[in-house]
Amino acid sequence: MRISIWPGAGQPWSDIVEAARHAEVSGWDGVWIADHFMPNAGPGRDVTAPTLEAGSLVAGLAAAVPRVRIGTLVYGNTYRHPAVVANMAATVDQISGGRFTLGVGAxxxxxxHQQYGIDLPPTRQLLDRFVEALQVLHGLLRTPKTTFDGEYYQLTDALCEPKPIQDPLPIxxxxKGEKRMLGVVAEYADQWNTWGLPEVIAHKSAVLDRFCAERGRDPKSIARTAQALVVVDGPLPEGLPMPIIGGTPAKLADAIAEYRAVGLDELIIPDGLLGTGAEKLKHMDTILSLVRA
Known part of the structure; x- marks a missing residue:
């Protein structure tokens, strides 16, 4: 099972690159960056906290950190035209020497969306637009020219050059949606990602397998990735609406073993509960030792 770190974009660049470089030299597999411009609104959250932009961060990491894979977790489709995203992805893959994974979501x-005046349509239209965007991405990143006449996107003999180094660049x-979105994954993805504890991942992975069977696709051709908040050594915080694992190294080791047992290909660790500075790096070393044990 691969292990990757997810540095929060709400911290200074120096802290992000420190964690990424530590991951690189110590033996982690990847570094992921979320795509947000501000914290999500919610109780106890400072929505004015500074947040660095994902596309710029992955390009910077691709140049600054020479070994690990770099990826977006995940680009929001509503924020950028998919043709722009395709060119961004191809460029980062060139900068990284073929180490970029293009993570996308609806x-x-x-x-x-409210602050920037970006349209956030109802769910059905949102997903229809996302499916068209995936078709555009596949075309631009994997074929010489792309002509596409959709409801939301139209391209005519469109180029994306240079192409990524990877052929194909993984998408x-x-x-997490079991009615439609996991079917979209079965149709278009090389990798799948969601939040969840092992039992949730096992259930949704089985749903994805069924969608793959309906489409005649080998389910093993889609890598399974997931994340949960991690506490290495200390009390688990209460009231967070997110999956959390750990509390002690022994409990964390048990959770890692459960993820491995349900067939997870990559466990992604957000750094939000790992502390800062030397404490964070020490906790990263503990996590890595448990995964490699």
């Missing part, structure tokens, strides 16, 4: 965070879809 888009969801309300306050970002990861962030999705």
């Amino acid at each position: 888009g969801w965070q309300v306050n970002e 990861m879809i962030g999705a």
Whole structure:
């Protein structure tokens, strides 16, 4: 099972690159960056906290950190035209020497759309637009020219050059919906990502397998990735609406073993509960030792 770190974009660049470089030299597999412009609105959250932009961060990391894979977790489709995203992805893959994974999702965070005047359509239209965007991405990144006449996107003999170094550049879809979105994953993704504890991942992975069977696709061709908040050594915080694992190294080791047992290909660790500075790096070393044990 691969292990990757997810540095929060709400911290200074110096802290992000420190964590990424530590991951690189100590033996982690990847570094992921979320795509948000501000914290999500919610109780106890400072929605004015500074947040660095994802596309710029992955390009910077691709140049600054020479070994690990770099990826977006995940680009919100509503924020950028997919043709722009395709060119961004191809460029980062060139900068990284072929180490970029393009993570994409439909888009969801309300306050970002409200503040920037970006349309956040109803769910059906949102997903219809996302499916068209995936077709555009596949075309631009994997074929010489792309002509596409959709309801939301239209391209005519469109180029994306230079192409990524990787052929194909892997596309990861962030999705949890069992009615439609996991079917979209089965149709278009090389990798799948969602939040969840092992039992949730096992259930949704089985749903994804069924969608793959309906489409005649080998389910093993889609890598399974997931994340949960991690506490290495200390009390688990209460009241957070997110999956959390750990509390002690022994409990964390048990959770890692459960993820491995349900067939997870990559566990992604957000750094939000790992502390700062030397404490964070020490906790990263503990996590890595448990995964490699």
